[in-house]
Amino acid sequence: MKEKIRCAVIGVGRLGYWHAENLATRIKGAELVTIASSRKESAEKVARELGVKKWTNNPQEIFEDPSIDAVVIVTPTKTHAELIIQAARSKKHIFVDKPLTETLEEAEMVIQEINKNNVFCQVGFMRRFDPAYAEAKRRIENGDIGQPIYFKGLSRDPGSPPEDYIKTSGGIFLDLCIHEYDIARFLMGDEVKSVKAFGDVLIHPFMNKYQDVDQSMTFMTFKNGASCDIEGSRNSSFGYDIRGEVIGTEGTIQIGSLQHHDIKILTSKGSAYDNVPNFPIKFKESFLNELSHFIECLQKNERPQVSEIDGKIALEIAEAATKSFKTKETVVLN
Secondary structure (H helix, E strand, O other): OOOOEEEEEEOOOHHHHHHHHHHHHOOOOEEEEEEEOOOHHHHHHHHHHHOOOEEEOOOHHHHOOOOOOEEEEOOOHHHHHHHHHHHHHOOOEEEEEOOOOOOHHHHHHHHHHHHHOOOOEEEEOHHHHOHHHHHHHHHHHOOOOOOEEEEEEEEEOOOOOOHHHHOOOOOHHHHOOHHHHHHHHHHHOOOEEEEEEEEEOOOOHHHHHHOOOOEEEEEEEEOOOOEEEEEEEOOOOOOOEEEEEEEEOOEEEEEOOOEOOOOOEEEOOEEEOOEOOOHHHHOHHHHHHHHHHHHHHHHHOOOOOOOHHHHHHHHHHHHHHHHHHHHOOOEEOO
């Protein structure tokens, strides 16, 4: 087992910074050696804050460095394919934030390069590493609720990202709901057969320009006959609301809560609790767990739990949902 995995982070926006911080300060099996950003001053700032000796605005320097074992890619989706291919050809293992790529054609290309160059790839679907979802999966596999027959998922953001983000996000089904598509496959233990998606703009009219919506619903069937519904929303003014439920033949598992701290305040005016304000707080532990899993897999020379194949399948579902929304028809997956 390799003692330390030497890593580089490409992209130091909000999520990139968290990954860099976890690698530099919290994951014992990792050594963060280089920070890369399109703006060199941003890379330098983060590197100095985290005590990293090297920074650059040219990812090629990372790919040409033989001492680097793995790259963590946290850049805009449209750049994923090129960076993954370069990393694979440079024999670097890859952690990439979701989605794997922008299109299925690109996904096929990167999978070929990953296989050809015998490197590992993990896609950042952090919900699989959330303690509540992981425990739900364990209980389902243990048979605690019998055979899973229905999944209900909620992804409600407390507001819309800015217009500059929305115009290149790929739409709500690719950007937001793809997390639910992956966790539905994970919990139900089966592949999706068909997709029917709906959506509308209720609060953020600028989204009409990009054929996007701020409120959506996706209905899916699985090959074994099970089904599910998934709500995706940018309109949760009351807080960050991520929940799920798996209904089985012998019971049900409810996952997650809108409640932040496990306390309730009772007064003469009534009762109250504080809501989860944002996803960094909700999934802080999950982000650490997923990257720890990636490093541990590399140390043991094992394939990560969430591979490029899972990334491609989730992307296929998201593309089907987008197509269904635009055509108003049910889309059957291959």
